[in-house]
Amino acid sequence: MARPKAAGRDLREACIAEALKIIETDGVEQLSLREISRRLGVSHQAPYKHFASRDHILAEIVRQAFDAFAAELDGGPHTGDARADMSAMGEAYLRYARAHPLQYRLMFGTPLPNPAEHPDMMHSARHAFALLHDCIGALARQTGQSLADETRVLDALYVWATLHGMASMPQTSAVGTLGLPEGLLQALTGHGMQRMGSAMDAAYPPQE
Amino acid sequence: MARPKAAGRDLREACIAEALKIIETDGVEQLSLREISRRLGVSHQAPYKHFASRDHILAEIVRQAFDAFAAELDGGPHTGDARADMSAMGEAYLRYARAHPLQYRLMFGTPLPNPAEHPDMMHSARHAFALLHDCIGALARQTGQSLADETRVLDALYVWATLHGMASMPQTSAVGTLGLPEGLLQALTGHGMQRMGSAMDAAYPPQE
Numbered sequence: 001m002a003r004p005k006a007a008g009r010d011l012r013e014a015c016i017a018e019a020l021k022i023i024e025t026d027g028v029e030q031l032s033l034r035e036i037s038r039r040l041g042v043s044h045q046a047p048y049k050h051f052a053s054r055d056h057i058l059a060e061i062v063r064q065a066f067d068a069f070a071a072e073l074d075g076g077p078h079t080g081d082a083r084a085d086m087s088a089m090g091e092a093y094l095r096y097a098r099a100h101p102l103q104y105r106l107m108f109g110t111p112l113p114n115p116a117e118h119p120d121m122m123h124s125a126r127h128a129f130a131l132l133h134d135c136i137g138a139l140a141r142q143t144g145q146s147l148a149d150e151t152r153v154l155d156a157l158y159v160w161a162t163l164h165g166m167a168s169m170p171q172t173s174a175v176g177t178l179g180l181p182e183g184l185l186q187a188l189t190g191h192g193m194q195r196m197g198s199a200m201d202a203a204y205p206p207q208e
Numbered sequence: 209m210a211r212p213k214a215a216g217r218d219l220r221e222a223c224i225a226e227a228l229k230i231i232e233t234d235g236v237e238q239l240s241l242r243e244i245s246r247r248l249g250v251s252h253q254a255p256y257k258h259f260a261s262r263d264h265i266l267a268e269i270v271r272q273a274f275d276a277f278a279a280e281l282d283g284g285p286h287t288g289d290a291r292a293d294m295s296a297m298g299e300a301y302l303r304y305a306r307a308h309p310l311q312y313r314l315m316f317g318t319p320l321p322n323p324a325e326h327p328d329m330m331h332s333a334r335h336a337f338a339l340l341h342d343c344i345g346a347l348a349r350q351t352g353q354s355l356a357d358e359t360r361v362l363d364a365l366y367v368w369a370t371l372h373g374m375a376s377m378p379q380t381s382a383v384g385t386l387g388l389p390e391g392l393l394q395a396l397t398g399h400g401m402q403r404m405g406s407a408m409d410a411a412y413p414p415q416e
Contacts, residue, residue, distance in 0.1 A: 191359075
């Protein structure tokens with residue numbers, strides 16, 4: 001099927017869209033600027049106007065994923081109650097992972113391009129983590145806990161690890177060996193969020 | 209380099225050892241009985257005496273991994289205090305994941321052969337999960353909590369998800385973008401175990 005060749009800004013977007021298709025169908029290992037240009041029917045040199053290397057386009061895709069992920073995490077409703085906001089953020093995390101499995105896998109399941117060489121990607125990843133870290137900070141202030149900085153970072157890592165486990169464990173095929181009753185895995189999200197919530201309540205006891 | 213050809217039981221073990229090497233260096237996608245026989249210098253038909261297909265040797269490797277994993281989980285010390293035993297099991301889980309990253313990835317990071325066609329593998333996977341589930345049962349009995357069966361399964365899944373997250377999140381390259389202070393990720397294990405412990409304490413309050 002012939003299709004019009006893209007140029008300029010359009011070509012940049014077309015490269016990104018085609019790269020996502022390659023990653024989705026053939027895996028990230030198959031991504032190359034040569035394959036992108038072949039599929040788009042443009043010269044091998046054309047993508048280099050926008051991306052210095054295969055890693056640069058991958059870093060841009062990952063950056064966009066982190067930005068969309070952060071927007072979801074930060075999507076509100078921002079009630080001013082740090083506990084409710086934390087819970088909303090946890091649900092947003094799991095919702096993003098369910099809705100965008102490819103992007104989730106790119107951010108957390110495959111090797112990233114070297115962060116030092118791709119500062120925009122690194123900045124976006126740090127921003128997503130900072131949202132979670134700030135949420136812990138708000139919880140500490142609201143509950144009057146004056147914890148060491150390190151403890152707050154560790155709590156952000158603990159919450160992240162738990163959410164990552166709840167997002168990824170149900171995707172393992174090991175879970176399929178267990179013959180679990182129907183619907184039980186769906187119930188894990190609410191149950192696990194409640195358990196994690198009580199861990200955080202114990203660390204940041206709600207003020208009477 | 210010439211090496212003596214293996215036969216019988218030895219050949220079976222040699223096939224498994226070679227399969228593990230292929231998975232480790234080239235990835236599980238490259239595993240085939242043909243490649244195993246080529247590397248071992250035996251006829252293409254030889255591995256079929258022991259394994260009906262590539263999936264059968266993979267299922268056997270995964271079965272052995274689940275058995276070793278279960279042995280680690282069940283390795284004790286079995287104090288009789290369900291809370292301490294649960295904590296020891298969690299530490300054993302993370303220890304296994306750290307010590308055997310290839311086996312951990314095979315069990316939980318890559319698609320498994322169809323469990324229905326590989327009942328031994330399925331049995332071993334279920335046994336590992338049953339150890340965790342039994343541990344929750346002991347905790348419920350010790351603390352006098354009469355919870356629905358479903359809640360105990362959900363708690364086993366919650367604990368598994370949290371441990372899986374703590375084992376796998378530090379391996380993501382996303383964590384490398386954050387510029388965390390040295391040693392902090394090492395501290396996550398103890399910190400996260402403590403937080404998860406307080407979630408379980410809230411659900412199964414220690415008796416006075």
